[in-house]
Amino acid sequence: MSDVPLVTPPAASDSLAVLEKSRSTAETFGIPLAVLLEITHRCPLQCPYCSNPIELDRSAKELTTDEWKKVLSELAEIGVLQVHFSGGEPTARKDLVELVKHASDVGLYTNLITSAVLLTREKLGELADAGLCHVQISFQGIEEGLADRVAAYKGGHRKKLEVAKWTRELDLPLTVNAVMHRQNLHQLPEIIQMSIDLDADRLEVANVQYYGWALKNRAALMPTVAQLDECTRTVEDARERLKGRLTIDYVVPDYYALRPKKCMGGWGRQFFNISPAGKVLPCHAAESITGLDFLSVRSNHSIAWIWQNSDAFNRYRGTGWMKEPCKSCEFREIDFGGCRCQAFALTGDAANTDPACALSPLHETIFKQAEAEAEGETNRFLYRNFAGGTLESENGA
Amino acid sequence: MAGPRNISISEASRPVLPRHAKLRYDETRKVWVILAPERVLAPDEIAVEVLQLCNGERNVGEVADQLAAKYAAPREAILADVIAMLQDLADKGFLAEAREKTP
Numbered sequence: 001m002s003d004v005p006l007v008t009p010p011a012a013s014d015s016l017a018v019l020e021k022s023r024s025t026a027e028t029f030g031i032p033l034a035v036l037l038e039i040t041h042r043c044p045l046q047c048p049y050c051s052n053p054i055e056l057d058r059s060a061k062e063l064t065t066d067e068w069k070k071v072l073s074e075l076a077e078i079g080v081l082q083v084h085f086s087g088g089e090p091t092a093r094k095d096l097v098e099l100v101k102h103a104s105d106v107g108l109y110t111n112l113i114t115s116a117v118l119l120t121r122e123k124l125g126e127l128a129d130a131g132l133c134h135v136q137i138s139f140q141g142i143e144e145g146l147a148d149r150v151a152a153y154k155g156g157h158r159k160k161l162e163v164a165k166w167t168r169e170l171d172l173p174l175t176v177n178a179v180m181h182r183q184n185l186h187q188l189p190e191i192i193q194m195s196i197d198l199d200a201d202r203l204e205v206a207n208v209q210y211y212g213w214a215l216k217n218r219a220a221l222m223p224t225v226a227q228l229d230e231c232t233r234t235v236e237d238a239r240e241r242l243k244g245r246l247t248i249d250y251v252v253p254d255y256y257a258l259r260p261k262k263c264m265g266g267w268g269r270q271f272f273n274i275s276p277a278g279k280v281l282p283c284h285a286a287e288s289i290t291g292l293d294f295l296s297v298r299s300n301h302s303i304a305w306i307w308q309n310s311d312a313f314n315r316y317r318g319t320g321w322m323k324e325p326c327k328s329c330e331f332r333e334i335d336f337g338g339c340r341c342q343a344f345a346l347t348g349d350a351a352n353t354d355p356a357c358a359l360s361p362l363h364e365t366i367f368k369q370a371e372a373e374a375e376g377e378t379n380r381f382l383y384r385n386f387a388g389g390t391l392e393s394e395n396g397a
Numbered sequence: 398m399a400g401p402r403n404i405s406i407s408e409a410s411r412p413v414l415p416r417h418a419k420l421r422y423d424e425t426r427k428v429w430v431i432l433a434p435e436r437v438l439a440p441d442e443i444a445v446e447v448l449q450l451c452n453g454e455r456n457v458g459e460v461a462d463q464l465a466a467k468y469a470a471p472r473e474a475i476l477a478d479v480i481a482m483l484q485d486l487a488d489k490g491f492l493a494e495a496r497e498k499t500p
Contacts, residue, residue: 031425033437079425081432109419109432133417134434173417173434201417201490202434244404244488249435 029269029317031304034082035075036273036284039068039099043089045115046152046383046390047140049179049214049221052088053287056386057276063297065095069102071274071297076106078304086113088276097126104131111136113177116163117156124163128170135167136175136204142187142194150184152383152392164198175202181221182374185231192238195246203246205235207253211285211341216389219378222370225256254356255370259331260338261356267316267340272307280306282313285341289350316340321351325359404487404494406480408458412451415493420448433491444482453495457483 041056063071075083083103090096091114103110111134112127124135137160141147147157167174176195180188188205195203207228208214208221223231235250242248254261264271264283273284278296280303281287287294292312295301307313315321319332326337337343338354346355347362355362382389406412414420419432420440429445431438440448450460461476468475486492 034435079423081421081423081430081437082435107421111434133419133432136434171416173415175434244490247490 031079031307032271033080034084034271035080036084036086036271037068037071038086038088038273038275038284039063039090039096040093040276041088041386042092043087043115043384044092044117044153045089045156046385047150047179047213048217048381048383049181049208050384051209051212051214051284052384053285054212054216054388055287056088058386061277062093063276063278065098067278067297068095068099071278071303072099072103072108073106074297074303076103076108078302080108082109082111084111084113089115089118091116091118091123097123097130100127100132101130109133114138114163115151115156116160117153119163119166121166124166124172125170128172132172134173134175136177136202137164137167138177138179139191139194140179141184142190146184146187150381152381161198164200168199173202174198174200175204176200177204177206179206179208180223180231181208182223182227183221183379185223185227188231188234192234192242192246192248196242201247202249204249204251205231206249206251207231209251209253209342210255211345212288213382213384213389215345216382218370219373219376220381222255222374223253224374225371227374228252228256254338254342254354255366257356258358259356260335260354262335263339263342263354266318266336268307268313269317269336272313280310282316283341286312288341289344316350323351323353326353329359404492406457406483406487406492408461408476408480409456410483411453411456411495412483412487412492413453413495414448414451414491418491420445431491436491438489438491443478444486447479447482451483 040059040062041052042059072083085096085100090112100110110132112132113136116137139147139160140150140157144157148154164174176198178191192203207223210218214221232252235248239248267282271283273281274297275281275287278298279294280297281294286292292315294312295306295310297303322332322337326332338356340350342356343352343354344350346366353360355366357363381392383392404412414431417434421430421432423430428439431440446464447460450463457479458476461472461479464479465472465475483492
Protein backbone atom coordinates (compact mmCIF):
# COMPACT_ATOMS: atom_id res chain seq x y z
CA MET A 1 0.00 0.00 0.00
CA SER A 2 0.87 3.63 -0.10
CA ASP A 3 2.54 5.64 2.59
CA VAL A 4 0.44 5.99 5.66
CA PRO A 5 0.83 9.07 7.81
CA LEU A 6 -0.49 8.39 11.26
CA VAL A 7 -2.17 10.72 13.69
CA THR A 8 -1.31 13.93 11.96
CA PRO A 9 -2.50 16.36 14.57
CA PRO A 10 -4.81 19.20 13.59
CA ALA A 11 -4.37 22.45 15.46
CA ALA A 12 -5.21 21.69 19.04
CA SER A 13 -7.63 23.82 20.99
CA ASP A 14 -8.09 24.00 24.73
CA SER A 15 -11.13 21.79 25.08
CA LEU A 16 -10.15 19.38 22.38
CA ALA A 17 -6.47 18.63 22.44
CA VAL A 18 -4.98 16.01 20.23
CA LEU A 19 -3.69 13.16 22.29
CA GLU A 20 -0.03 13.12 21.46
CA LYS A 21 2.60 12.31 23.95
CA SER A 22 4.09 15.68 24.74
CA ARG A 23 6.95 14.29 26.71
CA SER A 24 9.80 16.59 27.52
CA THR A 25 12.63 14.09 27.25
CA ALA A 26 13.43 11.99 24.26
CA GLU A 27 14.10 8.82 26.17
CA THR A 28 10.59 8.12 27.45
CA PHE A 29 7.91 6.58 25.32
CA GLY A 30 4.54 4.97 25.78
CA ILE A 31 2.53 2.40 23.88
CA PRO A 32 1.49 3.82 20.51
CA LEU A 33 -2.10 4.93 20.00
CA ALA A 34 -2.29 3.36 16.55
CA VAL A 35 -0.61 0.36 14.99
CA LEU A 36 -0.30 -0.54 11.32
CA LEU A 37 -0.97 -4.19 10.51
CA GLU A 38 0.40 -5.25 7.14
CA ILE A 39 -1.49 -8.51 7.08
CA THR A 40 -0.24 -9.60 3.65
CA HIS A 41 2.15 -8.44 0.97
CA ARG A 42 -0.02 -9.94 -1.77
CA CYS A 43 -1.59 -7.24 -3.95
CA PRO A 44 -3.18 -7.21 -7.41
CA LEU A 45 -1.74 -3.73 -8.05
CA GLN A 46 1.91 -3.12 -8.86
CA CYS A 47 2.37 0.57 -7.99
CA PRO A 48 5.98 1.62 -8.54
CA TYR A 49 6.07 3.60 -5.27
CA CYS A 50 4.81 0.81 -3.01
CA SER A 51 5.96 1.27 0.58
CA ASN A 52 6.45 -2.48 1.06
CA PRO A 53 10.02 -3.75 1.13
CA ILE A 54 11.66 -4.98 -2.09
CA GLU A 55 11.88 -8.37 -0.45
CA LEU A 56 8.21 -9.24 0.02
CA ASP A 57 6.88 -11.84 2.47
CA ARG A 58 5.42 -14.85 0.65
CA SER A 59 1.94 -15.99 1.66
CA ALA A 60 3.30 -19.16 3.31
CA LYS A 61 5.08 -16.96 5.86
CA GLU A 62 1.98 -14.93 6.77
CA LEU A 63 0.58 -15.13 10.29
CA THR A 64 -2.46 -17.38 10.56
CA THR A 65 -5.93 -16.14 11.49
CA ASP A 66 -5.44 -17.27 15.08
CA GLU A 67 -2.06 -15.61 15.30
CA TRP A 68 -3.49 -12.28 14.08
CA LYS A 69 -6.37 -12.58 16.53
CA LYS A 70 -3.92 -13.10 19.36
CA VAL A 71 -1.98 -10.03 18.16
CA LEU A 72 -5.18 -7.94 18.15
CA SER A 73 -6.13 -9.01 21.67
CA GLU A 74 -2.63 -8.26 22.92
CA LEU A 75 -2.62 -4.83 21.28
CA ALA A 76 -5.93 -3.88 22.91
CA GLU A 77 -4.69 -5.12 26.26
CA ILE A 78 -1.54 -2.99 26.25
CA GLY A 79 -3.40 0.20 25.34
CA VAL A 80 -3.37 0.50 21.56
CA LEU A 81 -6.59 2.27 20.49
CA GLN A 82 -6.61 2.00 16.69
CA VAL A 83 -5.44 -0.53 14.16
CA HIS A 84 -5.00 -0.05 10.43
CA PHE A 85 -5.53 -3.16 8.33
CA SER A 86 -3.15 -2.69 5.45
CA GLY A 87 -0.82 -4.65 3.20
CA GLY A 88 -0.19 -5.42 0.39
CA GLU A 89 -3.87 -5.59 -0.17
CA PRO A 90 -5.61 -6.58 3.08
CA THR A 91 -8.73 -7.81 1.30
CA ALA A 92 -6.56 -10.46 -0.37
CA ARG A 93 -6.82 -12.32 2.95
CA LYS A 94 -9.94 -14.44 3.15
CA ASP A 95 -10.19 -13.96 6.92
CA LEU A 96 -10.37 -10.14 6.92
CA VAL A 97 -13.99 -9.99 8.11
CA GLU A 98 -13.13 -12.33 10.98
CA LEU A 99 -10.13 -10.22 11.93
CA VAL A 100 -12.12 -6.97 11.85
CA LYS A 101 -14.83 -8.60 13.96
CA HIS A 102 -12.25 -9.71 16.50
CA ALA A 103 -10.63 -6.28 16.60
CA SER A 104 -14.03 -4.69 17.25
CA ASP A 105 -14.82 -7.25 19.94
CA VAL A 106 -11.67 -6.37 21.86
CA GLY A 107 -12.47 -2.64 21.56
CA LEU A 108 -10.11 -1.48 18.82
CA TYR A 109 -11.05 1.25 16.34
CA THR A 110 -10.54 -0.26 12.91
CA ASN A 111 -9.37 1.33 9.66
CA LEU A 112 -9.17 -0.45 6.33
CA ILE A 113 -6.47 0.81 3.99
CA THR A 114 -7.27 -0.72 0.64
CA SER A 115 -6.83 -0.51 -3.12
CA ALA A 116 -10.52 -1.56 -3.25
CA VAL A 117 -10.21 -3.54 -6.48
CA LEU A 118 -10.96 -6.91 -4.87
CA LEU A 119 -13.98 -5.74 -2.86
CA THR A 120 -17.56 -6.65 -3.64
CA ARG A 121 -20.51 -4.78 -2.23
CA GLU A 122 -21.43 -7.83 -0.21
CA LYS A 123 -17.95 -8.11 1.32
CA LEU A 124 -17.93 -4.41 2.22
CA GLY A 125 -21.30 -4.88 3.90
CA GLU A 126 -19.91 -7.78 5.91
CA LEU A 127 -16.95 -5.65 6.98
CA ALA A 128 -19.30 -2.86 8.08
CA ASP A 129 -21.37 -5.36 10.07
CA ALA A 130 -18.18 -6.67 11.65
CA GLY A 131 -17.63 -3.16 13.07
CA LEU A 132 -15.28 -1.58 10.56
CA CYS A 133 -15.02 2.13 11.46
CA HIS A 134 -13.34 3.74 8.45
CA VAL A 135 -12.34 2.97 4.86
CA GLN A 136 -9.36 4.49 3.11
CA ILE A 137 -9.11 3.93 -0.64
CA SER A 138 -5.99 4.67 -2.65
CA PHE A 139 -6.32 6.49 -5.97
CA GLN A 140 -3.56 6.70 -8.55
CA GLY A 141 -5.01 9.55 -10.59
CA ILE A 142 -8.22 11.11 -11.84
CA GLU A 143 -8.84 9.12 -15.01
CA GLU A 144 -8.27 5.49 -15.94
CA GLY A 145 -5.61 6.14 -18.55
CA LEU A 146 -3.02 7.32 -16.06
CA ALA A 147 -4.42 5.67 -12.92
CA ASP A 148 -4.54 2.17 -14.39
CA ARG A 149 -1.10 2.62 -15.90
CA VAL A 150 0.44 3.58 -12.53
CA ALA A 151 -1.19 0.59 -10.81
CA ALA A 152 -0.64 -1.72 -13.81
CA TYR A 153 -4.22 -2.92 -13.31
CA LYS A 154 -6.79 -2.45 -16.04
CA GLY A 155 -10.22 -1.38 -14.81
CA GLY A 156 -8.86 -0.54 -11.37
CA HIS A 157 -9.79 3.13 -11.33
CA ARG A 158 -13.40 2.48 -12.31
CA LYS A 159 -13.70 -0.17 -9.59
CA LYS A 160 -12.31 2.19 -6.97
CA LEU A 161 -14.95 4.80 -7.81
CA GLU A 162 -17.63 2.15 -7.43
CA VAL A 163 -16.34 0.91 -4.07
CA ALA A 164 -16.05 4.51 -2.81
CA LYS A 165 -19.73 4.96 -3.63
CA TRP A 166 -20.69 1.75 -1.77
CA THR A 167 -18.62 2.89 1.20
CA ARG A 168 -20.72 6.01 1.61
CA GLU A 169 -23.97 4.18 0.91
CA LEU A 170 -23.10 1.93 3.85
CA ASP A 171 -22.56 5.08 5.93
CA LEU A 172 -18.87 4.34 6.43
CA PRO A 173 -16.53 7.34 6.52
CA LEU A 174 -14.25 7.53 3.50
CA THR A 175 -10.71 8.75 3.10
CA VAL A 176 -9.32 9.23 -0.39
CA ASN A 177 -5.62 8.48 -0.35
CA ALA A 178 -3.95 10.14 -3.31
CA VAL A 179 -0.31 9.27 -3.74
CA MET A 180 1.30 12.09 -5.69
CA HIS A 181 4.38 12.29 -7.88
CA ARG A 182 5.62 14.07 -10.99
CA GLN A 183 3.35 12.16 -13.37
CA ASN A 184 0.05 12.90 -11.60
CA LEU A 185 0.57 16.12 -9.60
CA HIS A 186 -1.15 18.14 -12.34
CA GLN A 187 -4.37 16.27 -11.49
CA LEU A 188 -4.47 17.40 -7.85
CA PRO A 189 -7.24 20.01 -8.25
CA GLU A 190 -9.44 17.39 -9.90
CA ILE A 191 -8.57 14.82 -7.23
CA ILE A 192 -9.77 17.27 -4.59
CA GLN A 193 -13.01 17.74 -6.53
CA MET A 194 -13.34 13.97 -6.95
CA SER A 195 -13.05 13.57 -3.16
CA ILE A 196 -15.94 15.99 -2.71
CA ASP A 197 -18.00 14.25 -5.40
CA LEU A 198 -17.37 10.90 -3.69
CA ASP A 199 -18.55 12.43 -0.39
CA ALA A 200 -15.23 11.65 1.29
CA ASP A 201 -14.56 13.03 4.76
CA ARG A 202 -10.81 13.07 4.42
CA LEU A 203 -8.22 13.37 1.71
CA GLU A 204 -4.62 12.40 2.13
CA VAL A 205 -2.37 14.16 -0.34
CA ALA A 206 0.63 11.95 0.17
CA ASN A 207 3.66 12.78 -1.90
CA VAL A 208 5.75 9.68 -2.52
CA GLN A 209 8.46 9.00 0.05
CA TYR A 210 11.56 7.60 -1.56
CA TYR A 211 12.51 4.25 -0.04
CA GLY A 212 12.31 0.72 -1.40
CA TRP A 213 10.30 0.55 -4.61
CA ALA A 214 9.91 4.32 -4.83
CA LEU A 215 13.66 4.82 -4.56
CA LYS A 216 14.14 2.47 -7.51
CA ASN A 217 11.58 4.57 -9.40
CA ARG A 218 12.79 7.95 -8.22
CA ALA A 219 13.76 9.24 -11.67
CA ALA A 220 10.23 8.54 -12.96
CA LEU A 221 8.45 9.97 -9.91
CA MET A 222 10.39 12.92 -8.49
CA PRO A 223 8.42 16.16 -8.87
CA THR A 224 9.97 19.48 -9.82
CA VAL A 225 10.28 22.27 -7.25
CA ALA A 226 7.71 24.27 -9.23
CA GLN A 227 5.22 21.36 -9.17
CA LEU A 228 5.64 21.00 -5.45
CA ASP A 229 5.12 24.69 -4.76
CA GLU A 230 1.96 24.59 -6.85
CA CYS A 231 0.82 21.48 -4.96
CA THR A 232 1.30 23.20 -1.60
CA ARG A 233 -0.64 26.26 -2.78
CA THR A 234 -3.48 24.05 -4.05
CA VAL A 235 -3.69 22.19 -0.73
CA GLU A 236 -3.63 25.38 1.34
CA ASP A 237 -6.34 26.96 -0.77
CA ALA A 238 -8.53 23.83 -0.63
CA ARG A 239 -8.11 23.50 3.13
CA GLU A 240 -9.43 27.01 3.61
CA ARG A 241 -12.23 26.64 1.08
CA LEU A 242 -13.38 23.22 2.33
CA LYS A 243 -13.07 23.72 6.10
CA GLY A 244 -15.65 21.58 7.90
CA ARG A 245 -16.36 19.67 4.70
CA LEU A 246 -13.13 17.88 3.80
CA THR A 247 -10.13 17.33 6.04
CA ILE A 248 -6.90 17.34 4.04
CA ASP A 249 -3.73 15.76 5.38
CA TYR A 250 -0.64 16.69 3.46
CA VAL A 251 2.64 14.84 3.24
CA VAL A 252 5.44 16.59 1.37
CA PRO A 253 8.45 14.89 -0.15
CA ASP A 254 11.40 15.87 1.98
CA TYR A 255 14.11 16.04 -0.68
CA TYR A 256 13.38 19.72 -1.24
CA ALA A 257 12.99 20.61 2.42
CA LEU A 258 15.58 22.30 4.61
CA ARG A 259 14.57 20.48 7.76
CA PRO A 260 14.01 16.72 7.71
CA LYS A 261 10.70 15.21 8.73
CA LYS A 262 10.23 13.86 12.24
CA CYS A 263 9.90 10.42 10.75
CA MET A 264 7.42 8.20 12.60
CA GLY A 265 7.52 10.79 15.38
CA GLY A 266 11.02 9.52 16.13
CA TRP A 267 12.23 5.90 15.95
CA GLY A 268 10.42 3.77 18.52
CA ARG A 269 8.58 6.65 20.14
CA GLN A 270 5.01 6.64 18.78
CA PHE A 271 4.66 3.98 16.16
CA PHE A 272 5.23 0.38 15.22
CA ASN A 273 3.86 -1.88 12.55
CA ILE A 274 3.61 -5.62 12.19
CA SER A 275 4.69 -7.29 8.95
CA PRO A 276 2.80 -10.17 7.27
CA ALA A 277 5.24 -12.62 8.86
CA GLY A 278 4.75 -11.06 12.29
CA LYS A 279 7.84 -8.93 12.67
CA VAL A 280 7.38 -5.91 14.91
CA LEU A 281 8.95 -2.98 13.07
CA PRO A 282 9.65 0.69 13.95
CA CYS A 283 8.32 1.66 10.51
CA HIS A 284 7.12 -0.11 7.38
CA ALA A 285 10.43 0.48 5.61
CA ALA A 286 12.65 -0.56 8.54
CA GLU A 287 13.55 -3.93 7.06
CA SER A 288 15.47 -2.06 4.36
CA ILE A 289 18.11 -1.31 7.02
CA THR A 290 20.43 -4.28 7.15
CA GLY A 291 22.05 -5.46 10.34
CA LEU A 292 19.03 -5.01 12.58
CA ASP A 293 17.35 -8.05 14.10
CA PHE A 294 13.60 -7.49 14.21
CA LEU A 295 11.75 -9.79 16.58
CA SER A 296 8.50 -11.49 15.62
CA VAL A 297 5.26 -11.94 17.50
CA ARG A 298 6.09 -15.63 17.01
CA SER A 299 9.10 -15.21 19.32
CA ASN A 300 8.86 -15.88 23.05
CA HIS A 301 8.47 -12.19 23.78
CA SER A 302 5.31 -10.13 24.20
CA ILE A 303 4.67 -7.24 21.83
CA ALA A 304 5.11 -4.80 24.71
CA TRP A 305 8.48 -6.35 25.55
CA ILE A 306 9.65 -6.13 21.95
CA TRP A 307 8.55 -2.48 21.79
CA GLN A 308 10.24 -1.55 25.02
CA ASN A 309 13.33 -3.73 25.15
CA SER A 310 14.39 -5.14 21.79
CA ASP A 311 17.71 -4.02 20.35
CA ALA A 312 16.16 -2.94 17.05
CA PHE A 313 13.81 -0.48 18.78
CA ASN A 314 16.47 0.79 21.17
CA ARG A 315 19.17 1.21 18.54
CA TYR A 316 17.94 4.60 17.25
CA ARG A 317 15.59 5.56 20.04
CA GLY A 318 16.04 8.96 21.63
CA THR A 319 19.26 10.86 20.92
CA GLY A 320 22.07 8.75 22.43
CA TRP A 321 22.95 7.07 19.13
CA MET A 322 23.51 10.32 17.27
CA LYS A 323 26.68 11.47 15.57
CA GLU A 324 27.46 15.01 14.45
CA PRO A 325 25.86 17.17 13.15
CA CYS A 326 22.78 15.71 14.92
CA LYS A 327 24.46 15.18 18.29
CA SER A 328 24.87 18.83 19.20
CA CYS A 329 22.02 20.13 17.05
CA GLU A 330 19.35 22.26 18.73
CA PHE A 331 16.69 20.46 16.67
CA ARG A 332 17.72 16.95 17.73
CA GLU A 333 14.60 16.41 19.82
CA ILE A 334 12.40 18.17 17.27
CA ASP A 335 13.09 15.92 14.28
CA PHE A 336 15.33 13.19 15.75
CA GLY A 337 17.66 13.49 12.80
CA GLY A 338 14.96 12.70 10.23
CA CYS A 339 14.40 9.29 8.73
CA ARG A 340 16.70 6.35 9.54
CA CYS A 341 15.67 4.38 6.46
CA GLN A 342 16.41 7.31 4.19
CA ALA A 343 19.75 7.92 5.91
CA PHE A 344 20.63 4.26 5.35
CA ALA A 345 19.44 4.20 1.75
CA LEU A 346 21.30 7.34 0.75
CA THR A 347 24.42 7.23 2.94
CA GLY A 348 24.82 3.57 3.85
CA ASP A 349 24.61 4.28 7.59
CA ALA A 350 21.27 4.70 9.36
CA ALA A 351 23.01 6.66 12.15
CA ASN A 352 23.99 9.44 9.77
CA THR A 353 21.94 12.60 9.48
CA ASP A 354 19.09 12.16 7.02
CA PRO A 355 20.32 13.92 3.84
CA ALA A 356 16.94 15.68 3.67
CA CYS A 357 18.41 17.93 6.38
CA ALA A 358 20.28 21.00 5.15
CA LEU A 359 22.92 20.30 7.81
CA SER A 360 23.79 16.94 6.25
CA PRO A 361 26.99 17.14 4.20
CA LEU A 362 25.14 15.23 1.47
CA HIS A 363 22.10 17.51 1.31
CA GLU A 364 23.30 19.63 -1.59
CA THR A 365 24.25 16.61 -3.72
CA ILE A 366 20.92 14.87 -3.08
CA PHE A 367 18.92 18.01 -3.79
CA LYS A 368 20.76 18.57 -7.10
CA GLN A 369 20.28 14.94 -8.06
CA ALA A 370 16.54 15.11 -7.34
CA GLU A 371 16.25 18.32 -9.31
CA ALA A 372 18.06 16.79 -12.29
CA GLU A 373 15.88 13.64 -12.15
CA ALA A 374 12.74 15.75 -11.97
CA GLU A 375 13.72 17.56 -15.17
CA GLY A 376 14.66 14.28 -16.86
CA GLU A 377 12.79 12.35 -19.50
CA THR A 378 12.57 9.01 -17.71
CA ASN A 379 8.91 8.16 -17.20
CA ARG A 380 9.07 4.37 -17.34
CA PHE A 381 8.13 2.54 -14.16
CA LEU A 382 9.62 -0.49 -12.53
CA TYR A 383 6.48 -2.25 -11.31
CA ARG A 384 6.37 -3.83 -7.87
CA ASN A 385 5.96 -7.59 -7.72
CA PHE A 386 7.28 -10.74 -6.04
CA ALA A 387 9.74 -11.23 -8.89
CA GLY A 388 11.80 -8.20 -7.87
CA GLY A 389 10.08 -5.82 -10.28
CA THR A 390 9.16 -5.63 -13.96
CA LEU A 391 10.09 -2.70 -16.18
CA GLU A 392 7.23 -1.01 -17.99
CA SER A 393 7.36 -1.57 -21.73
CA GLU A 394 8.44 1.34 -23.93
CA ASN A 395 4.96 2.09 -25.19
CA GLY A 396 3.64 2.21 -21.62
CA ALA A 397 1.69 -1.06 -21.63
CA MET B 398 -25.60 8.71 4.20
CA ALA B 399 -23.94 11.06 6.63
CA GLY B 400 -25.66 14.16 7.87
CA PRO B 401 -25.20 17.51 6.16
CA ARG B 402 -21.70 18.95 6.17
CA ASN B 403 -20.67 22.43 7.22
CA ILE B 404 -22.76 22.19 10.34
CA SER B 405 -23.47 25.44 12.08
CA ILE B 406 -24.16 24.94 15.78
CA SER B 407 -26.96 26.94 17.35
CA GLU B 408 -29.14 26.66 20.43
CA ALA B 409 -31.62 24.55 18.46
CA SER B 410 -29.07 22.10 17.05
CA ARG B 411 -29.24 18.49 18.15
CA PRO B 412 -25.69 17.34 17.48
CA VAL B 413 -24.34 13.84 18.03
CA LEU B 414 -21.02 12.18 17.40
CA PRO B 415 -21.14 10.49 13.99
CA ARG B 416 -20.67 6.76 13.67
CA HIS B 417 -16.98 7.10 12.93
CA ALA B 418 -16.17 9.18 16.02
CA LYS B 419 -16.28 7.15 19.18
CA LEU B 420 -16.12 8.57 22.70
CA ARG B 421 -14.36 6.06 24.90
CA TYR B 422 -12.54 5.91 28.23
CA ASP B 423 -8.93 4.87 27.73
CA GLU B 424 -8.13 2.58 30.66
CA THR B 425 -4.40 2.58 29.98
CA ARG B 426 -3.90 6.33 29.97
CA LYS B 427 -6.83 7.16 32.26
CA VAL B 428 -8.28 9.76 29.93
CA TRP B 429 -11.37 10.13 27.78
CA VAL B 430 -10.67 9.99 24.06
CA ILE B 431 -12.55 10.48 20.82
CA LEU B 432 -11.44 7.89 18.28
CA ALA B 433 -11.76 9.05 14.68
CA PRO B 434 -10.12 8.21 11.36
CA GLU B 435 -6.36 8.63 11.85
CA ARG B 436 -7.02 10.80 14.89
CA VAL B 437 -7.24 10.42 18.61
CA LEU B 438 -8.62 13.49 20.32
CA ALA B 439 -8.46 14.15 24.04
CA PRO B 440 -11.54 16.14 25.10
CA ASP B 441 -11.36 17.88 28.47
CA GLU B 442 -13.78 17.09 31.31
CA ILE B 443 -16.37 19.65 30.27
CA ALA B 444 -16.25 18.56 26.64
CA VAL B 445 -16.82 14.97 27.73
CA GLU B 446 -19.79 16.01 29.83
CA VAL B 447 -21.27 18.01 26.94
CA LEU B 448 -20.80 15.14 24.51
CA GLN B 449 -22.41 12.68 26.89
CA LEU B 450 -25.42 15.00 27.11
CA CYS B 451 -25.61 15.26 23.31
CA ASN B 452 -27.67 12.13 22.84
CA GLY B 453 -29.46 13.22 19.69
CA GLU B 454 -32.61 14.14 21.59
CA ARG B 455 -31.47 17.10 23.65
CA ASN B 456 -30.75 20.29 21.76
CA VAL B 457 -27.82 22.54 22.60
CA GLY B 458 -30.05 24.89 24.60
CA GLU B 459 -31.22 22.01 26.79
CA VAL B 460 -27.63 20.86 27.29
CA ALA B 461 -26.76 24.38 28.49
CA ASP B 462 -29.82 24.33 30.82
CA GLN B 463 -28.61 21.15 32.47
CA LEU B 464 -25.05 22.38 32.93
CA ALA B 465 -26.21 25.77 34.22
CA ALA B 466 -28.37 24.05 36.82
CA LYS B 467 -25.68 21.56 37.81
CA TYR B 468 -22.92 24.16 38.22
CA ALA B 469 -25.16 27.04 39.30
CA ALA B 470 -23.53 29.17 36.61
CA PRO B 471 -24.92 31.83 34.26
CA ARG B 472 -26.66 30.08 31.37
CA GLU B 473 -25.57 32.55 28.69
CA ALA B 474 -21.86 32.04 29.42
CA ILE B 475 -22.28 28.27 29.45
CA LEU B 476 -24.25 28.30 26.21
CA ALA B 477 -21.54 30.31 24.47
CA ASP B 478 -18.84 27.89 25.66
CA VAL B 479 -20.85 24.84 24.63
CA ILE B 480 -21.52 26.24 21.17
CA ALA B 481 -17.85 27.15 20.69
CA MET B 482 -16.68 23.68 21.70
CA LEU B 483 -19.21 21.89 19.50
CA GLN B 484 -18.50 24.16 16.54
CA ASP B 485 -14.80 23.40 16.89
CA LEU B 486 -15.60 19.68 16.78
CA ALA B 487 -17.95 20.18 13.82
CA ASP B 488 -15.30 22.13 11.89
CA LYS B 489 -12.94 19.20 12.35
CA GLY B 490 -15.60 16.93 10.86
CA PHE B 491 -16.40 14.99 14.02
CA LEU B 492 -19.99 16.04 14.64
CA ALA B 493 -23.27 15.25 12.91
CA GLU B 494 -26.81 16.54 13.23
CA ALA B 495 -29.16 14.01 14.75
CA ARG B 496 -31.59 12.69 12.19
CA GLU B 497 -35.28 13.48 12.54
CA LYS B 498 -36.91 10.94 14.79
CA THR B 499 -39.08 8.52 12.90
CA PRO B 500 -42.56 8.54 14.40
